[in-house]
Amino acid sequence: MSTNRPLRLPGRRLVLTKNKILESQKHTNSNMAAARWLSVSYNTYRKWAIFYGVFEQHLNQEGFGVKKGWSKPKIPMEEIFNGRKVRYTFKQFKTRLIDEGYLNEECSICNWNEERVTDGMICLTLDFIDGDSKNWAQDNIRFLCPNCYLSNNGFFHGSTKFCK
Numbered sequence: 001m002s003t004n005r006p007l008r009l010p011g012r013r014l015v016l017t018k019n020k021i022l023e024s025q026k027h028t029n030s031n032m033a034a035a036r037w038l039s040v041s042y043n044t045y046r047k048w049a050i051f052y053g054v055f056e057q058h059l060n061q062e063g064f065g066v067k068k069g070w071s072k073p074k075i076p077m078e079e080i081f082n083g084r085k086v087r088y089t090f091k092q093f094k095t096r097l098i099d100e101g102y103l104n105e106e107c108s109i110c111n112w113n114e115e116r117v118t119d120g121m122i123c124l125t126l127d128f129i130d131g132d133s134k135n136w137a138q139d140n141i142r143f144l145c146p147n148c149y150l151s152n153n154g155f156f157h158g159s160t161k162f163c164k
């Protein structure tokens, strides 16, 4: 068993120590990877890394060593929000929204952000507030958990959709 991973105590909030964050940064070359290394959500990682003032230092310097594959060259998110058409899947769009800090990885209504036990994924779906899934304006998008999605849209995607 690895002793590097944070301990989860039922009913208590997860606390990441500065040492754990620094340790994770030593082993990885981006904040995303560091969060994954710690097996915590990016959200949680970012919160603590910023708290200790060690977030900026670990920003991946535009692709050195890390191949992102689908994202070259990157279109600024502002242009996408303003209606520039991109061939992103929702998953890719979602990843950028989280990765670049536009949305927290939590339900925008109830703040739910439980990670699925099996793989640490947070099952949230992208919701378009005006109902138009082609309107990617920043103020038209939010994350919803399955419960809030159901009560706001009246139907439910299957759980597999949420976790993509």
Ligand SMILES: [Zn+2]
Pocket (backbone or CB within 6 Å): 107, 108, 109, 110, 111, 112, 144, 145, 146, 147, 148, 149
């Ligand atoms: Zn919710």
